[in-house]
Amino acid sequence: MALHFWCYFMFFILVVFLLLWGFQIIFLEKFYDRMKTSDIQKVAAHMLNIYGTENYEETYDELAYDNDLCIVVVDKYYRTVYSKDLMGNACLVHGFANYTSAFISQIRSSKTGTICGDIMNEHIRTNTLVYGTVIGTMDNPKGYLLLNTPLVPVGSTEAIIKRQLLIISAILLMLGLLLSIYLSRRLARPIASLTKSAKQMAKGNYNVQFDGGSYLELQQLAGALTYAAQEISRVDTLQRDLIANVSHDLRTPLTMMKAYAEMIRDLSGDNPVKRAEHLNIIIEETDRLALMVNDILDLSKLESGGLALTPSTFGIRAKLSEIIDRYRGLSAKTGYHIHFTPDEETMVTCDAGKIEQVICNLINNAVNYTGPNKQIFVRQINTPNGVRIEVQDTGAGIDKENLRMIFDKYYRSENHKREVVGTGLGLSIVKAIMKLHNYSYGVDSTLGKGSTFWFVIHQDKKEETHHAGTGSH
Known part of the structure; x- marks a missing residue:
């Protein structure tokens, strides 16, 4: 070079x-x-x-x-x-x-x-x-x-100028030769260093530092490459965690299905009551496994642009009431209490199916992480910019360092546990749907008091919005 x-x-x-x-x-x-x-x-x-x-x-x-x-x-x-x-x-x-x-x-x-x-x-x-x-x-x-x-x-005059030019040319040629060698080495050294560091990053060394030398453009390139290495390192680490968590979640229902199938074969095959109980558990775990696979496929389609929006106009208060009514069976069975605070009925235009999925995922997340009192609060707040939907739990909360990663599909909370409902990918799907609609969304959390997840259905679809928060809870 x-x-x-x-x-x-x-x-x-x-x-x-x-x-x-x-x-x-x-x-x-x-x-x-x-x-x-x-x-x-x-x-x-x-x-x-x-x-x-x-x-x-x-x-x-x-x-x-x-x-x-x-x-x-x-x-x-x-x-x-x-x-x-x-x-x-x-x-x-x-x-x-x-x-x-x-x-x-x-x-x-x-x-x-x-x-x-x-x-x-x-x-x-x-x-x-x-x-x-x-x-x-x-x-x-x-x-x-x-x-x-x-x-x-x-x-x-030409003869005099020729003699002068010969002397000047010899001096300039020598200076130009030395200057070109110096500048070529100075320019090539940081580029060669960046190339060497990039090869190390390609081999998996994400802690490599890029040095752009004293040139502004190369410094900016080095900064961008260093940032890219840090982000790739984070994504790589989180992807490994995702594989580990998904493998664990897949292994658990498969293990239970095998175990109860063996119990039916060896113990409860002739006992109708026990057999029915064991078959129900197998069916539940099969449903959980199918739901997890569907969520992974939906998330992949959303992020790749494979799913298109189907807008429709509907009343958001009625939609919230309908969704919360479905959780009455879970509340009666497990003791969870979902409190709904509605506002005046407001007509919104968006993809009703996708928004319903967002609301359900936020409620499922609150069910999984709320406190021992099992209280969950859902609020509809009409604002000049649109309808703000809030889902609040009373759990342990999220520290500030993890708030920015909370909607990330590769992130798992330190409080990760086997979900009561859902598959653990709900917040990642929420993020993808919000970005598809270009809606604002985020989370507010206080340690020891719980978290409030929110999003805004904007009345003006042309309004420019930005989202707050990244990562998965």
Whole structure:
């Protein structure tokens, strides 16, 4: 990788050298000629604009000195109106009538009324740039403006520049070589370190630290990779716990089913009462096992987007009353008391089946974790933002460190026990359904006093919401 960076730097340095040599040596003379031509054209345009104004001769004198020009202005009869010689009688348009007549003839025969070119000046043994233009129009000329400026030979200048460039190029090449080696190593080192750490993370070492060096972008990448490693480590640990817990939950009904089947075979086969009792236990454990498998499948479909919402409009108070009525048999059998505090009937639009599943899962969770008094409180609270549903237990509560994981499907509470109802995946399903509806949800808990799980059915489905809390209880 360092070699690649070094090659890029050296390529850049070579391109800079080629541009420098090209413009300073190869194109120097052409660049100089274009600049002189452009300058003399601008001066001529300015002179034409001020010709005939008061004190224009003084301005012409200044332009001649500033631009190293010889200037001759003649009228239409070729009589000299103004002249300025800064070339020591070597100006082609000053003092040489044959040149002046020839230039004017070229101006008159041109299509634009302007001539510009360089010719060899035998008097000073160098090229001279000549510029001429008509004053007025071609049909009715008032006179002619002729300018002459020497072109400095650039050959000797090129030789000097070449020597300087050779020295400068050698110095810059050495500095560029050293700088490219230093920068390529400095850039490649943190990237190589990140790659090495990423390979360690791929092998299962999630405690690896990513070092991004001193570059901001690499530091941000290292931070993101470190965070990813921590999250993967947490998920991996929780997934192992899930497998262990699910394996335990699956093993228990299977063991009981086998044990009672053997009891029927060996002991109670001829006893109708005992046989019926043992068969009922087998049926209950089979139902529990089937419910657990169904919950796992439902959770998988919800998280993968395999289940679509089927919205309908219904009264939430009536739905809550209907659900709580179903738990009367459990209350009578096990001594649990479910208290319902309704609010005014409110029509809501959502997936009734999914919301019913959420409410049942929260009640099941409260049944499994409420205190010895077996009290559970369900409340309907109408708010401007929607209908808030609360399910409160009187159990041991949840500490703050575990609150953020409480809806996570990989999390198990330290108070985990065999559920009275449900499969232990209820809160994970609640989270998935809430996210599918884009509803707010969360949990408030106080150690020693219990927990209150809640969610809000928003009246405005377009309202942006966010959820509070993560993990499973």
